Amino acid sequence: MINMNxxxxxxxxxxxxxxxxxxxxxxxxVYVTALVRASSADKPEVQDLKARGVAIQxxxxxxxxxxxxxxxEGQEVLIAILPIAATIDQIPLATAAKxxxxxxxxxxxxxxxxxxxxxxxxxxxxxxVLNHIRRLQLPYTIIDVGxxxxxxxxxxxxxxxxxxxxxxxxxxxxxxxxxxAFTHNRDVGRYVVRATLDPRTLxxxxxxxxEMLTMNQVYDQLEKLSGETLPRNHISGDELLANLxxxxxxxxxxxxxLQKAVYEYQYSWGVRGxxxxxxxxxxxxxxxxxLYPDLKGTSMDEYIQELLDESS
Ligand SMILES: NC(=O)c1ccc[n+]([C@@H]2O[C@H](COP(=O)([O-])OP(=O)(O)OC[C@H]3O[C@@H](n4cnc5c(N)ncnc54)[C@H](OP(=O)(O)O)[C@@H]3O)[C@@H](O)[C@H]2O)c1
Numbered sequence: 001m002i003n004m005n006x007x008x009x010x011x012x013x014x015x016x017x018x019x020x021x022x023x024x025x026x027x028x029x030v031y032v033t034a035l036v037r038a039s040s041a042d043k044p045e046v047q048d049l050k051a052r053g054v055a056i057q058x059x060x061x062x063x064x065x066x067x068x069x070x071x072x073e074g075q076e077v078l079i080a081i082l083p084i085a086a087t088i089d090q091i092p093l094a095t096a097a098k099x100x101x102x103x104x105x106x107x108x109x110x111x112x113x114x115x116x117x118x119x120x121x122x123x124x125x126x127x128x129v130l131n132h133i134r135r136l137q138l139p140y141t142i143i144d145v146g147x148x149x150x151x152x153x154x155x156x157x158x159x160x161x162x163x164x165x166x167x168x169x170x171x172x173x174x175x176x177x178x179x180x181a182f183t184h185n186r187d188v189g190r191y192v193v194r195a196t197l198d199p200r201t202l203x204x205x206x207x208x209x210x211e212m213l214t215m216n217q218v219y220d221q222l223e224k225l226s227g228e229t230l231p232r233n234h235i236s237g238d239e240l241l242a243n244l245x246x247x248x249x250x251x252x253x254x255x256x257x258l259q260k261a262v263y264e265y266q267y268s269w270g271v272r273g274x275x276x277x278x279x280x281x282x283x284x285x286x287x288x289x290x291l292y293p294d295l296k297g298t299s300m301d302e303y304i305q306e307l308l309d310e311s312s
Contacts, residue, residue: 002028002197005074009035009093010081011054012045014150015110018189019079024052026193035059035071061089068096077196079106084122084252084261090129098136104202105133105140106195110188112147112265112275113181113207115283119274120264125252141201144285145188146181146209147269149303152218156228160311168262171235173270176216180269181209181276184298191288191295200291207285210297212276218300225304237271 006023010016011034023032033055036046041058050056059071072078078097080090090107097105109126116127133140155165191208195201213221219230240263247260269275277287288295 002030004028004076004197005031005033006077006079006196007033007035007057007072007075008079008081009059010083010108011036011049012040012043013081013083015185015188016081017045018186019081019192020049020054020189022189022193024054026197028197030197031055033057033075037061061086061093065092065096065099068093069099072097072100072102075100076103077106078102078104079192079196080108081110082108084257087122087125087129087252091132094129094133094136094138098138103139104196105138106143106192107133107140109142110145112269113144113280113283113285114268114274119268119272120261121252121257122261122264139202141195141203142205143192143195144205144207144280146183146207146212146275147265149182149184149210149298149300152182152215152300153222153304153307154219154230156222156226156230158226158228160226161307163311164307171233172215172219173235173240173266174237176219176232176234176270177214178270178273179212179214179276180273181207181212181280182218182300183208183210184303187295187297191292194292194295195288198291201286205283205285206288206291207277207280208288209277211300213300215270221301222304225301226308235266237267240267240271 008016008019011020023030034049035057038058040046046056057071059068087108094105107129111123114120114123117124151166151168153165154169155162187210188208195206219232223230243263250257250260
């Protein structure tokens with residue numbers, strides 16, 4: 001039985017809540033603390049965490065290193081699953097984690113696989129955080145995840161799954177035949193908790209994914225299960241690069257950064273083919289499916305069927 005204090009930043013977020021669910025369901029004696037900014041402390045989601053036995057500790061990522069260090073004292077693991085705007089705030093956070101004696105920091109990476117530097121502005125910022133962690137000699141685990149299922153499906157002509165469509169999949173990057181790793185959010189929680197408690201993953205990179213598919217296969221599956229015919233509109237590699245050239249001066253804190261990040265990711269996973277297990281292994285990642293063969297991820301078919309069932 002493992003006995004461990006685990007703090008999580010972003011516990012109420014889209015992905016963070018799945019990680020908390022799995023931590024609370026763990027067979028091990030894990031004591032979970034949600035690190036929350038003061039302005040969010042009264043939110044119902046935070047009160048709900050408290051009611052489920054999660055300790056709440058206030059933290060200010062823009063505050064002093066000293067205050068952050070105090071907030072982290074006694075924590076053995078720190079998981080941060082923060083939004084884009086807070087990515088760079090993890091640099092002082094890592095300094096505080098080192099001072100507080102945290103034994104493993106899992107910073108916000110959680111991105112599709114790609115080599116560092118030059119392909120994705122967001123990934124590069126996350127890599128800057130990693131470099132800082134390494135300079136500190138703070139123990140870490142990097143966890144990357146395949147492109148979310150939740151961002152992958154286009155709308156159906158009938159409008160049946162409009163609620164679940166992100167609007168980011170109405171055009172297929174490239175010719176649609178590039179193999180890429182995709183992930184159900186729920187699976188992220190399961191694998192992250194296993195990797196967090198696993199000594200083999202200390203100071204390593206782990207890649208989590210549910211299924212490898214091409215976008216044409218995703219569209220085929222959606223057509224088969226829904227019985228509907230989808231238009232297949234593509235966005236070519238050249239068009240993605242032209243769009244990115246126009247956005248070249250957009251920085252991570254700018255309002256239209258998300259659009260830039262999506263084009264960069266689409267070019268990387270949908271045209272170049274960076275986000276697959278072969279490239280992950282080439283880049284030195286351990287694969288979640290090899291580490292935890294007993295975990296069964298959600299297939300794209302199952303995800304699509306769940307959405308169709310919910311809509312009927
Ligand atoms: N692989 C993929 O396909 C993929 C897709 C989407 C996202 N991602 C990555 O996944 C990561 C998490 O995204 P997400 O969508 O799960 O995040 P999210 O839903 O936006 O959740 C953000 C969480 O962080 C908290 N938070 C925000 N700013 C904070 C601050 N300054 N101090 C303390 N807490 C703060 C929020 O709480 P309050 O706001 O209530 O304080 C919330 O709990 C990101 O790095 C993103 O790039 C990957």
